[in-house]
Amino acid sequence: CSPAFSQDDRILVDQVAGIVGDKIILQSDVELQYQQMKLENEVPEDFKCAILDQMLAQKLLVEQAALDSLTVGDDEIESELDRRIRYFVSMIGSEEKLEDYYGKSIIRIKDEFRTDIEDQLLSNKMRAKILENVKVTPAEVKNFYNSIPKDSLPYFNAEVEVGQIVMNPQV
Secondary structure: OOOOOOHHHOOOOOOEEEEEOOEEEEHHHHHHHHHHHHHHOOOOOOHHHHHHHHHHHHHHHHHHHHHOOOOOOHHHHHHHHHHHHHHHHHHHOOHHHHHHHHOOOHHHHHHHHHHHHHHHHHHHHHHHHHHOOOOOOHHHHHHHHHHOOHHHOOOOOOOOOOOOOOOOOOO
16 A cells, blocks of 8 residues: 555455465456346345355366366357357347446457356366266165254255235226
8 A cells, every 4th residue: 555545545456255276266256256147137245155155166176177187179168258248148138238338348358258268168077077977866865864863954944935916806
């Protein structure tokens, strides 16, 4: 902080939210993901914790994919980028509105998303490789949960919100 600023004038520009291997997750990355999800549907403010957990898991899978020498082709990345841009355009209405929303051209938006898309595709490939030989039947899941003592099972609060619209028809 320069001497011209007091303690109260400090502004947080960005901070490290998590580190996996040599890859970092910035708070701005979590915020960007949150804004994208908010664009698609309504999400609560505390959903950012779930986004961070998801990003940490993804970085773990990307690290393992690098160790296993898994790669993703440029054509796969471009295809996914184009698909996502089309989806966002359909959500907002037009390319111009999308550019206004992000304050950038479509090309710059694609450039910013390229690394994230590559990481997502790599993590998906790694997850598929890990789970390719895993086969769990519903009976095995039921037996597993039945083998856990009832007092050891976590308790989840149940909350239900009910609404009713009543319209009286005109005679």
